[in-house]
Amino acid sequence: MDIANCLAVIDRLCARELPAEHGRTDVGTGGPGYLTAALETSGDFHEDDGTEREETEAQFEADRDALGERLAERWGPAAAFGLAGVFLRTMAGEEIPEPWGTLASHVPDVQVWRAADRWIALGVSQWDGELPFQLLAVVTSTDPP
Template identity: 65%
Template sequence: MDIAKALALIDLLCAREFPAAYSRTEHGESGPGYHIAALQTSGEFWEGDGTEREETAAQYEADRDGLGERLTERWGPPQCFSLAGVFDRTTEGEDIDEPWARLSGHVPDLQLWSEPASGRWVALGVSQWDKELPFQFLGVVTEIDPP
């Protein structure tokens, strides 16, 4: 992963206006109050014993932590934010704001910063939809407070 490019994309998303309605973008997806960008995608479907999948998961988490170190230099230490409780609440029928409801279905936890210049939240997480689907390293920028 190219950290300089990922930082530039995070900066772009922090400055970009939010759309009035959900849409796909050149980097991922956006909606009222949020942007979600795929910073890296494994592009593989998984079969077999899972060893390669575990190694890929470890690499994506290391990439997240590496980019997280750069954001920590800017904004201080992140909050570690589990989405497990958010997922439980959505499955019980509670109406949770996006992007949190969407993310809770496939991202177990996030590193989360408050970006002081814009007042937006910046989050990094690793998407793990299902054992057969590719990994994604996601960058999230939102003005919507975490639930």
């Protein structure tokens, strides 16, 4: 992981106006009130016995934590926010505002900071056991649920 590049992407997300509609940007995707960027993406695990997947997951979590330390220098310590309960609420039919509803379906927890009128979140995503991991950065004006 290139921390300087990741910080530059997060800076670009923070500096932008948040979109009013869903769409792609030069660094990721966005929707009403949020922007998301994949800072790092692994390979897939279709032919893995589980060892590579576990090592990759540990590395992505370490990368998230290392980047989080750099962000803590700017905004103070991160708050840990588990998304499992949010996921259960969506499964029960509750409408969760974006980006939190979608994040909860593939990111178990995030580190969050409040900077001015925005939330900045870092999390490790994996949609399914054979699919790649991603280190995600999210900038949103929507409060966590």
